[in-house]
Amino acid sequence: MSGGQDDLLVSVEGVYKHFPIRQGIVFxxxxxxxxxxxxxxxxxxxGETLGIVGESGCGKSTLARCITGLHPVTxxxxxxxGADITGxxxxxxxxxxxDVQMIFQDPYGSLNPRRRVGSIIGDPFAIHGLADGADRKRRVQELMELVGLNPxxxxxxxxxxxxxxRQRIGVARALALRPKLIVCDEPVSALDVSIQAQVINLLNDLQGELGLTYVFIAHDLSVVRHVSDRVAVMYLGRVVESADGEDLYRAPRHPYAAALLSAASVADPDEAExxxxxxxxxxVPSPVDPPKGCRFHPRCPKARERCVSEDPELVPREGDPPSHPTACHFPVEPGERLSGRQAVIAQVSTEPDLPEADR
Known part of the structure; x- marks a missing residue:
């Protein structure tokens, strides 16, 4: 999807989020x-859906919480x-x-079991003083009907x-204030496959009907491919490749993205073979002590000495459009096969550098 600055809803610029590890009882x-x-x-x-994929611990959910203001950025x-929301x-x-709401991963833990559904969905109206009494009940029941629940x-x-x-209840709560952006943090990973399809189709229908914008985080690469206009691949706290969905799935340029996509399930048995x-x-190396240079080099089948000493920029590589940046010195070429090749450059240590007394 292309457009000018007027189409830009969210811009994340050089964002860092570090969590301190502290030691001591009193001091x-x-x-x-x-x-x-x-x-x-x-x-x-x-109006677009940006998919974010990567292994567990790569920083997807932390980034989502920074975008929604749940975590202050470092x-x-x-x-x-156009307005800075970090301060x-x-x-x-x-x-x-x-204007920004979130659908959480766990449809069980994200709802208070001691409160009735009408009260849960009606919370945004109460917090922002937009409706009460019979008017709030009417709005809540309209939302329940909108997401396929019985009012x-x-x-x-x-x-x-x-x-x-329960996940539909979470969707209804997120929609209550008609937000401009909804961050979906693995909204279907805890559901059965058949139910996943229903929730994804619901989100697609709501996007078309209400003009929503999504940031969609998921482990299931086939789900991300189905819902996303663009996809960003994260590894160890950084985006290593970003492109239009079909471009990325057809020809990934970063070795990590290629490996990740090769693990996606394929329905056709002949194609899978x-x-x-x-x-x-x-x-995955420890996020406490990430590797120097390219963070993927200890596991990369294409790593060379340059990858150890020089951190690659996230920029379009030769032959790629401006919309397809890759953080790799030696990107995967069309038709190149990486299976059977192993990393030849290992990191010295992936353990955090702690004081001697703590080792």
Whole structure:
């Protein structure tokens, strides 16, 4: 999707989010930091769906919480409709959250089991003083009907609903204030496959009907491919490749993206047999002590000495359009096969650098 600055809804500029590791009982001192998000640049345009994929621990959910204001950023800034939201006051943050909402991964843990569904969905109206009494009940029941729930179940508790229905309750709550952006943090990973399809189709229908913009985080690459206009691939706190969805799935340029996509399930057994499967050796390095240079080099089948000493920029590589940047010195060429090749350059240590007494 292309467009000018007027189409730009969210701009993430050089965002870092580090979590300190402290030691001590009375006087706590910082001994290390978890580099959860480490210099991310992203743009989200109005009406599109940006998919974010990567292994567990790569920083996807932390980045999502930074965008929604749930985590303060360590460094960098996030612009929403051109305004910097990283230093908002409490009142400013409350107003900002009318435009940005989140659908959480766990449809069980994200709903208070002691409160009735009508009260849960109606919370945004109560917090922002937009409706009360009969008007609030009417609006809540309209939202329930919009997401495929029976409005007559207004007074039921979450335990009386299935997992898919509970996630629809979460969707209804996120839609209450008609936000401009919804961050979906793995919204279908805890659901059965058949229910996943229903929730994804619901989100697609709501996007077309209400003009929503999504940031969609998921582990299931086939789901991301189905829903996303653009896809960003994260590894160890950084975006290593970003492109239009079909371009990325057809010809990934970063070796990590190629390995990740090769693990995606394929419905056609003949196509699955022909597909290349790239098996990465080794574990993801510790985010407390990330590798120098390219962070993927200890596991990369194409790594060379330059990858150890020089951190690659996230820029378009030769032959790629401006919309397809890749952080790799030696990107995957069309038709190149990586299966059977193993990393030849290992990192010296993936353990955090802690004081001697803590080893």
């Amino acid at each position: 706590k001192r910082e001994i290390a930091r978890v580099h959860a998000v480490d210099g991310v640049d992203l743009q989200v345009r109005r 460094r960098g800034r996030i612009l929403f409709e 908002l006051s409490k009142a400013g943050l409350k107003a900002f959250r009318r 007559e179940h207004y007074n039921r508790f979450p335990a009386e609903f299935s997992g898919g229905q 022909r597909a290349e499967r790239i098996v990465l050796i080794g574990d």
